[in-house]
Amino acid sequence: MTAIVPAQGVRMEWQELPAAVRDALERQLGAQVVEARTQSGGFSPGIAARLRLADGTRAFVKAVSAEVNARSVIMHRTEIAHARLLPQEAPVPRLLGAYDDGRWVALLFEDIEGRQPHVPWVPEELDRVLDAIGRLSEALTPAPAGAAPIHEEPFQGWRLLAAAQAQGEDDLADMDPWAVRNLAALAARERRCREATAGDTLSHGDLRADNILLTDDGAVFVDWPHACRAARWFDLLVMLPSVAMQGGPDPEALFTAHPVAEGADPHDVTTVLIGLTGMFLDQARRPAPPGLPTLRPFQQAQGEQALAWLKVRLGSGSPAL
Template sequence: MANNSEKAPPQYLRDLLEAAVGQKSMRWTVPDCGLSSAHRFVVQLETNHSVFVKAATDEETEQWLRTEHSVLSAGAGNFMPDIIDWLDPPGMRPVLITEDLSKAYWPASHAGVTWRKGDFDLFFDGLKELSAFKTDLTLPKLKNPTTPLWSEIADDPTLFLQLQLCSEQWLSKSIGTLIQAENNVNLTGDRLVHGDVRSDNICFAGSQLILVDWSHAARGNALHDLAHLLPTLHLEGGPEPYHIMPDGGSIASLQSAGHIWRIIEDHSMPQWLQQVFKKLIAIELEWAASCLGLETPDGLVWRREESHSRP
């Protein structure tokens, strides 16, 4: 989380923070993270200590911030940042103050993604710790899909086949198995789920994985977070998903169908994002095929596409 630039905060936020910590704030910088409209600042205090400040700006970010506070305050494990204070004054949006993790190692920033040697092992160890944590927090429950997307793709495969991710012959041979696998997926459970594990929500404090931005936390299957990130992680240089989850055929079928449906339905998706989705789908189809005993998809090979996209 590299700091981008110094920026003056809203005055109300400066007043709230200084009253809470009993110190003057000397420098406010906007960290290189976060996609929502919430305010985010790394704040240097007069004692040279620094904190991370996240403030809701509307109803949506307020709900997300309350979820994040609920999870962090439960003290589930070392894979979470420490809370310093929670400010919830009447008539104002809440503010969460946590430890500043700027000195930790962040694989991702707007400049790109760089995983160091050994980081993947640390990441998998940290997610194993998370997956073992049962929670009774009042969080949204992950639910199994009620409409199998592969069935809808099978009804009219024209747009999917235009993506050139497989031939019509491969799809004809594989579609029944993919539909059955998707129908067998189970997202439910009693484990704490981060819900948005991405390389830019990950940092390492020494050998400890820390996950930030718990806005979309939920209760569900212990392997949900791992399965969600594996295809992207492979794009970033990580292992093949099959080598980590050789029994992940159902979730690979579900995720590939979801990405296919989105790329078909979202007509405003920019070209660069379409290419990312196509690579992810190719990885997920390979993963599903390996798990389910299908032939390897005979369409675009993401590794070849990746090499062609580099200068």
């Protein structure tokens, strides 16, 4: 059975926020925080806490500073912009406020009464999430005005691996022999990933169990820094390697049976899976970012599952064009 790697960053407590930041957030909320419960799971370092306020209302806060993790600050700022694009009818938390003093960046959301899915995945919970992905796709198609297509940057992992090998920086000796043997063809095809993702759905871009809350009504999708305009099937494809990694069923069977994949061009799907696999395997070889000790093993495990799925889609042949 595949080892289940936890998705977990190093959390700070609400009281560790500078007093000026706490005061500013309480002013936006309109009441004093009387209880803060730090939440585990997910890869954002800094603060992630459910708040109870003096007036009986609740909220969720996530905050980080450049000293904790400079990239997370950028991602929080990006998420503020994305959260403002999300329509109210979508199964997502409503943005209540945001804070940015140049050092600390914070987001305030409505507190969703829900929990993350169990891992290993429970079939009934996975079915609920898969149904909710269909509803999410419907609510976010067409994509809201201002939604940008995915950047090419994530889809260059195979080219980076090939360059590292060519320059003698990494011999890739511990990488899957099939991947090393087909490295040039994989690197060539991933160049078409951005074109292959084209569509008019606002996609989450990073769906995993730790970005989902099960509720009485189905599921709510949280953490939107990677949102982009893409094909309807993009979120499903992104999520399935982590599902397989966390005890779920065969990705190919789940993908082909799902309504959002109906009519998907098989060549485009395989091309994007090539890019996703390369991204995971390349990033897994890098040093761990500050405050995110489990990120690289998590990416490696996702990459291995994505690679296994890719081999199924390509059969025994080469991914050459």
